[in-house]
Amino acid sequence: MAGLDELIEETGAHDCVECGKCTSVCPVARINPKFAPRLIVLRVLEGVSDSLSKDKDIWSCITCEMCNDMCPYEVNYSGFILGLRTRAIKAGNLPDCSQSGAVHTYQRLMTSGVKQNRLKWVTPEMKIKERGDVFYFTGCAVHLGALFSDKAGELKNTPANYVRILNAAGIEPVVSNDEVCCGHDLLWAGDEDSMLKLMDKNVEVIRKSGAKTVVFSCPECLRTFEIDYQDFLGDFDFELVHMSEFLLDLIDKGKLSFDSNGGKITYHDSCRLGRHLGIYDPPRDLISALGMELIEMQNNKEKAGCCGVNAFANCGEVSQKLQLDRLLEATATGADEMLTFCPKCVIHFNCLLKSPKLPVPHEKVKILVREFGNVLAEHLQKKGDR
Amino acid sequence: MNSFEPQIIAFCCNWCSYAGADLAGVSRYQYPPNARIIRVMCSGRVEPQFILRAFELGADGVLVAGCHIGDCHYISGNEKCQEKVKITSELLELLGIDRRRLRLEWISASEGAKFAETMRSFTEELKQLGPSPFKEVK
Known part of the structure; x- marks a missing residue:
């Protein structure tokens, strides 16, 4: 892994003029006045404290990118935080994960290559294929729906519902049992190594399917493919599309329609x-x-x-x-x-x-x-x- | 395969099942030594992560043991445990782990014999299932 200097260079952190605009929009800073994106950068730049092993603020950031959007000098704060996190866990500075880290553990278990049983939700009337033009990347909705069944159990139906919608538009998507988690949560919790393993598996599965378009319903999966995977692997030869754009296109072509009683x-x-x-x-x-x-x-x-x-x-x-x-x-x-x-x-x-x-x-x-x-x-x- | 000795992590609640394990000991019931017992104050303390982590670290099976429903020292901890074990088992199945590798048993302080029997049957079942698929990877 490259050193801190390189991270500062890549994310443009040197350009920070400490104007404080990032702090003025930062939702965390609004509630916790001791927190400020620019101060995290400042502490690293000046080396006043051992940020990597001690600074807990790098885990308090919610990476919402309000600061990136506001910064007049286009400093990539979220990228900077991400880079700090991957380095921090190596220095023993760990996040406090909710559910004691159950989400990260199940995602890490997917790096093993053990044959999964993730398509339990597929019913006989659904039309899915093993190879084809359109790959639907289902993400972790079913897993999360199981783990949080008391709060958001409905998520278990999400992939099935999207397949039904795609089927109604005459599209038979590729849905794979060998797909694994995109690694978003692991990456942002600093575990880049596990994310890279998951990335290799996912890209292999998609290449094998012969898909030209990969559709994502989960924004985190799409971001991880679009930004993080392509950072490591260069541009993909398949197209990455969000479900909303894909469905709109189908509606425009008259293949899909919805009907509600208002609301x-x-x-x-x-x-x-x-x-x-x-x-x-x-x-x-x-x-x-x-x-x-x-x-x-x-x-x-x-x-x-x-x-x-x-x-x-x-x-x-x-x-x-x-x-x-x-x-x-x-x-x-x-x-x-x-x-x-x-x-x-x-x-x-x-x-x-x-x-x-x-x-x-x-x-x-x-x-x-x-x-x-x-x-x-x-x-x-x-x-x-x- | 006969030489395979499964490793079991057993979470036992302080008030019933751990005492049940004690009773099995003082009563000199024979049972296989495959389990590492972890005492928790209540079976309701066992989170999905404890079970997932056990599998990540190479356990072949996980036993969660608590007071019978209605007997919980904290009134309803074991009902919470039941719910958590259910969702964890659902998650394990998605990940490709046989549901039988996770067991929930109610064992009271007076049921030393049941504790020994549970250990025997669980060990036997895991021997037939073979090593956990995650074992090799770790």
């Missing part, structure tokens, strides 16, 4: 899909295609609030406050449901919503937080109905 919806931009990848409009257009009314929250798109936890590390008081802020914002829209593509956002919001520790009365946050595809599938129009 009010608000949409939560997850940081990975929004600020990291810049995909803001397709999900909104999908809501219009559903025939539902979209009511924006006060902070949306580039300014969207955060679910408060990154890579299941360091969930605490700050996370809860951020979650509560966002849920109150969502409730204020008067919508019945808040949709998002990110399964992690669904889990983290529901974790607070269903917690006995919810700091406000339950009536004050009357909103359902749901994964997009599960709602789409409810309003899917079958071919015969059209």
